[in-house]
Amino acid sequence: MSDRGKSAAIVSVDCPLVKLPGHLLIEVFIRVPISDWTHVSCVNKHCANLFREECLWRAALVRSFPLAAKDKIWPGPIPRGSSKRRYAALYVCRNIFSLENELDEIAGHTYLFLKEQLEISKMSPSSGILHGIIIDQFIACDQSPDKAHELASKIWLAVIDNLEETEQTFLILKRLALEGEIFLPYPYSRSYRVQWKVFERLFTDFRDCFDHTDFYDLLACAKHRFQPIPATWLGY
Template identity: 55%
Template sequence: MEDKPSSSNLLDSTCNLSEDRVEASSCGGDLFEILPDHLIVEVLTRLPVVSWVSAACVQKRWAALFRSESLWQTALRKRWPNAERDRRWPGPIGRGSHKRQYIALHTSNYLFSFEDQDGDIHELVGHAYLFLKEQLQVSAPLSYGLLHGTVIDQFLACGKKGHLAHELASQIWLAVIDNLDESEHTFHLLMQIVEEWEVFLPYPYSKSHAVQWRLFERLFTDFRDCLTRFDYYSVLTRAKHKFECIPATWLGY
């Protein structure tokens, strides 16, 4: 399970290669030079996803193919033949390019495990996950309550019931929080979310117990050394206000 997020990160970086990196790895002519692009695409999309970054570094032509829509269309058709581009996609979070669609499906497939009875939940969850994580990583993210509401609204706009929208949004928040790296930016981000999420919101926009617990858990474990004495007791007070029982591992500055 630990390898799954890493393969998603590799995929996301495949088409963001610098020209210098490609040139450094470029080699002389070979048999692939005489093949047309559509055959090269067929070969590349048959490789494991974890090998795509390395393949894109072989030569400029291959890197260009990974930046083209045709490769991602082929990859989508092979991996998810039922993914329809002409399907109506309402809501605030767009589907984007074929590459974006593939990354959303790939991410959802590797990070989440649930029954996709409606046939489109996996892609919805993938797009919502990418949207939320990207927004949290910018220097000045939107209000966390607004981001949470946007994710909920996306599921509601696509016809999901309130309880399902709430559950899916909670799973997405948990996955995003778990996959944030241990950095100063993440520490300040978690501190800000804990403070802002004091505001009460009605169901299905309310924050789940599991998500709030995970926020405090990361602060008291992964970022314990970053907490000043004032920060520690401030966060601990908030935690005691929210939860009846506090783990012993959270106690003691």
């Protein structure tokens, strides 16, 4: 039976597998493709509770990322968190970044941290503060200022690229564009590429969201920062 067929068999209230003891169910679930975990966790209350417990995520972490099972000192201001959080960070990193050694998990946690902070609907920190935290995180991991700045730029670009096309994302990008850049010494200033990406998404993916005032205010900001600006940002 294919993996898809096995998953379909498990995602059923009548399946005898779901009546197994918790520790055996965990061994089954961590072998199911991650794309089916949401469905599996909805089979019954017992399955849902297993996906809330640390033991399942610890087992999944060891199975999918064996090197992550080793205890390591965790430097920097961004916390590592639970096994579920670690699994999410490593999964994100595997699918977005190509980093080696211990930096993969750190990059994944940094990505999750930045995305969550940007998506806070009220009173989210300024981009300058967030960028400073990211830089400090990588410097705490013995990265040079140049490397920390390069990694921070990769994180920013990946997060901006992966924000969904929603009204909330439009408001996030508009706020980032209008914040302006406070002069900070290198590496605590965001890269040119990151600033460009904010405006690029606004003028390409969210053009229909602008009212007249917003469009010209943001266009003025873009012209102030970038010369020349692409014709597509002007609508032609």
